[in-house]
Amino acid sequence: MKDPEVQKNRKVSFDINEHILNRWSPRSFSGEEIADGDLFSLFEAARWAPSSYNNQPWRFIYAKRNSEHWSHLFDLLGDFNKQWCDKASALAVIVARKTFEHNGQPSFTHQFDAGAAWENLAIQATSQGLATHAMAGFDYDKARKVLEVPDEYEVMAMIAIGRKGPKERLSPELQQREVPTDRKPLGEILMLGKFGNSAGT
Numbered sequence: 001m002k003d004p005e006v007q008k009n010r011k012v013s014f015d016i017n018e019h020i021l022n023r024w025s026p027r028s029f030s031g032e033e034i035a036d037g038d039l040f041s042l043f044e045a046a047r048w049a050p051s052s053y054n055n056q057p058w059r060f061i062y063a064k065r066n067s068e069h070w071s072h073l074f075d076l077l078g079d080f081n082k083q084w085c086d087k088a089s090a091l092a093v094i095v096a097r098k099t100f101e102h103n104g105q106p107s108f109t110h111q112f113d114a115g116a117a118w119e120n121l122a123i124q125a126t127s128q129g130l131a132t133h134a135m136a137g138f139d140y141d142k143a144r145k146v147l148e149v150p151d152e153y154e155v156m157a158m159i160a161i162g163r164k165g166p167k168e169r170l171s172p173e174l175q176q177r178e179v180p181t182d183r184k185p186l187g188e189i190l191m192l193g194k195f196g197n198s199a200g201t
């Protein structure tokens, strides 16, 4: 079933799984508590992402709203993100191990692998009626210190997790942006055989 906002704003060229299309990044969250079981299913989904050598470089440091850990993550955010993140049910920082566990060599795909895990998490959330919003707008150096991230891990992103709230709660500027975004046409990103060759889509 398509979210009505998605129905209005997103058109696919070819059929896809509905949860992929229904996933978008709202800024209005309801402020509800999230049960551990619901939250942990998201990280369970992330756990099953593929990775180079099955190295599983992703790690998630989370905090639920109204918990003692919340401010450690929330205080890292930039002012723009702080203005809407305060109603998220949980925040999580994704960090990725830069080396392979089996030989200590650098992994050139740790970011790619962590990205796959994040997307699994986001699609799982959509399937549970929850929303996620990834963020790069926070202090990465401070995150490393405050969250005691070891040197062999790189801080990737922060995610807000919760149930979508009414957009009227947002400032007029943010209300305007509270809409599922569009994408480049498939013909611009798909190439047959060589960079720049049209795939005829």
Ligand SMILES: Cc1cc2nc3c(=O)[nH]c(=O)nc-3n(C[C@H](O)[C@H](O)[C@H](O)COP(=O)(O)O)c2cc1C
Pocket (backbone or CB within 6 Å): 023, 024, 025, 026, 081, 133, 134, 135, 136, 137, 138, 157, 179, 180, 181
């Ligand atoms: C790695 C990453 C960092 C992002 N950083 C921010 C951010 O700091 N603040 C924000 O409001 N949105 C942020 N976004 C949300 C993107 O703007 C959003 O995903 C993009 O416009 C596509 O829209 P959609 O997720 O609703 O489909 C980020 C998304 C990603 C994946």
